[in-house]
Amino acid sequence: MKSYPLSPARKGLITSAVMIAYFLALSRFFPSGHQSLKYVVFGIYGAGILWTLLSSLRHDPSPAGFGELFQRGFRCFIVVTLVMTVFHFVFIKLNSGLLDEAARIYKEELIKNKVLPQEAEAQALRFKNRYPVQLISGTIFGYLILGAAVTGVFALFLSRKK
Numbered sequence: 001m002k003s004y005p006l007s008p009a010r011k012g013l014i015t016s017a018v019m020i021a022y023f024l025a026l027s028r029f030f031p032s033g034h035q036s037l038k039y040v041v042f043g044i045y046g047a048g049i050l051w052t053l054l055s056s057l058r059h060d061p062s063p064a065g066f067g068e069l070f071q072r073g074f075r076c077f078i079v080v081t082l083v084m085t086v087f088h089f090v091f092i093k094l095n096s097g098l099l100d101e102a103a104r105i106y107k108e109e110l111i112k113n114k115v116l117p118q119e120a121e122a123q124a125l126r127f128k129n130r131y132p133v134q135l136i137s138g139t140i141f142g143y144l145i146l147g148a149a150v151t152g153v154f155a156l157f158l159s160r161k162k
Contacts, residue, residue: 012048014048019041023041062131073147085139099131103128104123
């Protein structure tokens, strides 16, 4: 029986699953600290894209140029972007207490910075209302830009390496 390599989209799903598992573990075991550990998820993302590109070269006997490699990486990172956007949306909706806590901390910081309590309350409410949209749009654009950059660099390097 002949085994077929995983498609770039399936590799994107696997990469997303690992990223989500890491994010959930980090949220569970380090709920309020270790901000630097959150950047590991981007390393996982880059590793998933690199895995896609390297396995594409290994399983395809024809020489792959930059465009073909970028296209394969694109299929991976677009799936990751979609899955992570949906995940963040669901996570925020299911954990509204986190949003309340973030708004409370924001309000306290405003009051420490000599903002009037009424104004601090209004700004905290605006923050709370805008946060989900900002998180989702940041997730979309951040993952798209990072995915395109990582894919472009790796595809360029791997296409020239041949």
